Amino acid sequence: MIIVGAGGHGLATAYYLATVHGITNVAVLEKGWLGGGNTGRNTTIVRSNYLFDESAGLYDHAVKLWEGLSQELNYNVMFSQRGVLMLAHNIHDVQSFKRHVHANRLNGVDNEWLTAEECRDFCPPLNIDASTMRYPVLGGALQRRAGTARHDAVAWGYARGADARGVDIIQNCAVTGIRRGPDGAVTGVETSRGFIGAKKVGVVAAGNTSVVMAMAGQRMPLESYPLQALVSEPIKPIFPCVVMSNTIHAYISQSDKGELVIGAGTDAYTSYTQRGALHITTHTLDAICELFPMFRRMRMLRNWGGIVDVTPDRSPIIAKTGVSGLYVNCGWGTGGFKATPGSGHVFAHTIAKDEPHPINAPFTIDRFRDGFLIDEAAAAAVAH
Amino acid sequence: MADLSTMRTPAIEALVTASPASHLAALTALPPRTRFSFRGRPAAVTAFGTVLGFDLPQVACRFAEDGARRALWLGPDEWLVTLPDREATAFAGAAATALAGLPSSLVDVSQRSLALAVSGPMAARIINAGCPLDLSPDAFPVGMCTRTLLGKAEIVLSRTDEARFEIDVWRSFADYVWRLLEEARREFV
Amino acid sequence: MLIIACPYCGPRPELEFRYGGEAHVARPVDPSTLSDEDWGAFLYQRANPRGLHAERWRHVHGCGRFFNALRDTTTDFFAATYETGTPRPAGTPADGETSR
Numbered sequence: 001m002i003i004v005g006a007g008g009h010g011l012a013t014a015y016y017l018a019t020v021h022g023i024t025n026v027a028v029l030e031k032g033w034l035g036g037g038n039t040g041r042n043t044t045i046v047r048s049n050y051l052f053d054e055s056a057g058l059y060d061h062a063v064k065l066w067e068g069l070s071q072e073l074n075y076n077v078m079f080s081q082r083g084v085l086m087l088a089h090n091i092h093d094v095q096s097f098k099r100h101v102h103a104n105r106l107n108g109v110d111n112e113w114l115t116a117e118e119c120r121d122f123c124p125p126l127n128i129d130a131s132t133m134r135y136p137v138l139g140g141a142l143q144r145r146a147g148t149a150r151h152d153a154v155a156w157g158y159a160r161g162a163d164a165r166g167v168d169i170i171q172n173c174a175v176t177g178i179r180r181g182p183d184g185a186v187t188g189v190e191t192s193r194g195f196i197g198a199k200k201v202g203v204v205a206a207g208n209t210s211v212v213m214a215m216a217g218q219r220m221p222l223e224s225y226p227l228q229a230l231v232s233e234p235i236k237p238i239f240p241c242v243v244m245s246n247t248i249h250a251y252i253s254q255s256d257k258g259e260l261v262i263g264a265g266t267d268a269y270t271s272y273t274q275r276g277a278l279h280i281t282t283h284t285l286d287a288i289c290e291l292f293p294m295f296r297r298m299r300m301l302r303n304w305g306g307i308v309d310v311t312p313d314r315s316p317i318i319a320k321t322g323v324s325g326l327y328v329n330c331g332w333g334t335g336g337f338k339a340t341p342g343s344g345h346v347f348a349h350t351i352a353k354d355e356p357h358p359i360n361a362p363f364t365i366d367r368f369r370d371g372f373l374i375d376e377a378a379a380a381a382v383a384h
Numbered sequence: 385m386a387d388l389s390t391m392r393t394p395a396i397e398a399l400v401t402a403s404p405a406s407h408l409a410a411l412t413a414l415p416p417r418t419r420f421s422f423r424g425r426p427a428a429v430t431a432f433g434t435v436l437g438f439d440l441p442q443v444a445c446r447f448a449e450d451g452a453r454r455a456l457w458l459g460p461d462e463w464l465v466t467l468p469d470r471e472a473t474a475f476a477g478a479a480a481t482a483l484a485g486l487p488s489s490l491v492d493v494s495q496r497s498l499a500l501a502v503s504g505p506m507a508a509r510i511i512n513a514g515c516p517l518d519l520s521p522d523a524f525p526v527g528m529c530t531r532t533l534l535g536k537a538e539i540v541l542s543r544t545d546e547a548r549f550e551i552d553v554w555r556s557f558a559d560y561v562w563r564l565l566e567e568a569r570r571e572f573v
Numbered sequence: 574m575l576i577i578a579c580p581y582c583g584p585r586p587e588l589e590f591r592y593g594g595e596a597h598v599a600r601p602v603d604p605s606t607l608s609d610e611d612w613g614a615f616l617y618q619r620a621n622p623r624g625l626h627a628e629r630w631r632h633v634h635g636c637g638r639f640f641n642a643l644r645d646t647t648t649d650f651f652a653a654t655y656e657t658g659t660p661r662p663a664g665t666p667a668d669g670e671t672s673r
């Protein structure tokens with residue numbers, strides 16, 4: 001079996017193929033280096049308070065695996081359930097977040113409504129003085145089990161675990177073609193280092209999924225956009241949680257190194273450049289400064305972009321494809337890091353059994369033909 | 385058409401009154417004028433020109449004027465026409481007659497926006513504090529006009545003189561735009 | 574910041590434009606006769622190539638017009654811009670090829 005892409009999702013898939021299904025004749029092929037894609041570029045927010053039942057099932061499956069992951073891998077992935085607070089700035093936000101709170105509770109996912117004062121108490125740097133803000137804070141939705149994890153550690157932990165069980169991880173090995181037999185089924189992949197035969201190929205190539213799937217003649221409901229993040233100079237611990245504001249488009253947390261980790265919305269047009277426009281990040285910093293005036297004089301150290309593959313309904317695809325032996329796990333857009341353990345777990349099941357796990361059964365490609373969208377985009381337009 | 389002219393007050397009166405003077409970069413609010421948005425195909429464009437008294441400019445991003453009337457090219461089939469309030473009613477009537485049967489649209493948008501002027505040797509620099517266009521005289525000569533951005537607000541910018549620009553801005557954005565220009569002007573007042 | 578050449582106004586800063594997605598995606602004349610497969614493909618499947626991409630843009634804070642562009646998605650380099658309704662410029666490489 002071949003897994004294309006050694007990001008967190010690809011490595012987790014290989015790990016669970018080995019540990020859950022006993023399949024160790026697996027090669028993970030990576031055109032760059034371990035976790036050099038979005039895994040190593042993301043802002044590490046982990047949460048599961050999505051609106052629809054299908055999403056709650058998938059993302060909460062992941063949070064439960066996160067809770068035991070350092071133990072399981074014997075590798076500290078620094079999962080920190082410090083709470084994710086999503087701010088509401090207008091009546092629409094308030095109504096939509098309260099709807100999320102209720103829907104989440106029915107699904108057994110924790111999420112609670114806080115008043116503006118309670119938000120400030122939970123996150124003291126937050127400015128809730130309406131007279132100083134264009135978009136005042138009217139309240140927020142808090143998921144206490146949500147938080148952050150160390151992105152590189154997740155890739156390394158899964159890689160080490162998979163490797164120890166016999167999985168081959170091959171870096172600097174780009175897949176350049178997908179070979180198919182007379183019956184149309186997959187027979188292997190062409191790579192920059194030669195042909196590798198395999199009966200099953202799982203594509204987990206994030207922003208490059210359309211390109212890889214085109215090698216098997218498959219057109220995808222995906223578009224690839226740059227998504228940017230940036231970090232400040234390191235400072236003493238000041239920021240206790242994760243705060244997201246979708247309305248004014250900014251989110252922030254503090255890493256264990258002390259840097260403020262700040263994320264923007266996607267850039268405006270499709271691209272594979274792994275960078276983005278400066279005006280997108282300055283716009284985000286405008287919003288951060290309004291929410292947290294105490295950060296106005298902070299200096300930013302680095303910014304970068306990753307390429308995220310976005311589906312029309314902003315929910316992922318974890319599924320079999322029109323080609324026998326070809327499987328795809330993609331479309332995580334701006335928010336797939338949080339799902340890494342769950343995604344790898346159910347994708348390994350899908351490949352091993354040639355049928356989806358009940359949790360990922362709704363996340364097909366065919367939903368875009370049949371109309372069964374899982375429309376988190378319309379539900380909240382909240383990502384990450 | 386109801387006469388709304390008496391009800392018009394500048395949305396930024398207090399800001400204008402409090403604004404400091406500067407010969408390097410003067411900021412002024414311009415008196416009210418009537419504005420028409422005109423869109424049409426060539427036949428209508430010709431007919432409209434006869435009512436206006438001169439041809440609508442065909443070159444992209446240029447304005448033409450005659451006396452107190454001005455026509456700004458905003459798009460390949462779209463112009464902004466401004467004239468004194470007292471000429472408005474007669475003009476609209478004459479245009480309606482001339483355009484009869486010719487697919488076109490003529491909309492009075494006078495109340496939508498208000499106009500400011502930035503003038504003085506530092507004028508371009510002040511506008512560039514929020515506008516990404518190249519405002520050097522080669523790239524943006526006298527007689528040029530265009531929709532563009534000033535900070536986060538859309539404006540119509542025209543250069544009426546080497547050292548004078550006019551800005552048309554939607555009323556609800558005027559406060560923001562004025563304050564942004566004031567901030568840029570701070571070192572010159 | 575990118576400088577984009579509007580076919581009507583000339584070179585202008587990226588901030589004045591809005592991206593409009595893949596170009597030359599023709600709406601089927603009679604959707605009711607389409608198979609679910611074809612309708613789903615029209616609505617949701619996109620080329621998303623690495624390399625040249627024919628796409629729509631609108632000069633929203635300028636002349637307001639839609640137009641088409643050929644852009645290399647690996648460099649963001651614009652190979653051409655052309656008016657809506659006109660075909661992709663002859664002699665330009667196909668989707669996914671590089672521009673230089």
Ligand SMILES: Cc1cc2nc3c(=O)[nH]c(=O)nc-3n(C[C@H](O)[C@H](O)[C@H](O)COP(=O)(O)OP(=O)(O)OC[C@H]3O[C@@H](n4cnc5c(N)ncnc54)[C@H](O)[C@@H]3O)c2cc1C
Nearest residue numbers: 005007008009031037038039042043045175306336337338
């Ligand atoms: C700036 C930014 C911030 C983000 N913030 C968050 C967040 O806070 N929370 C969250 O949940 N998610 C976030 N995300 C999204 C998250 O990073 C992704 O959804 C997730 O990492 C996708 O996981 P992956 O492991 O599949 O991707 P990747 O790590 O990108 O792995 C895909 C791999 O495939 C490889 N590949 C591609 N083509 C080929 C080929 N032809 N041959 C061989 N290998 C190939 C790539 O090199 C890459 O290493 C963010 C993303 C970005 C860019």
Ligand SMILES: [Zn+2]
Nearest residue numbers: 579582632636
């Ligand atoms: Zn234009």
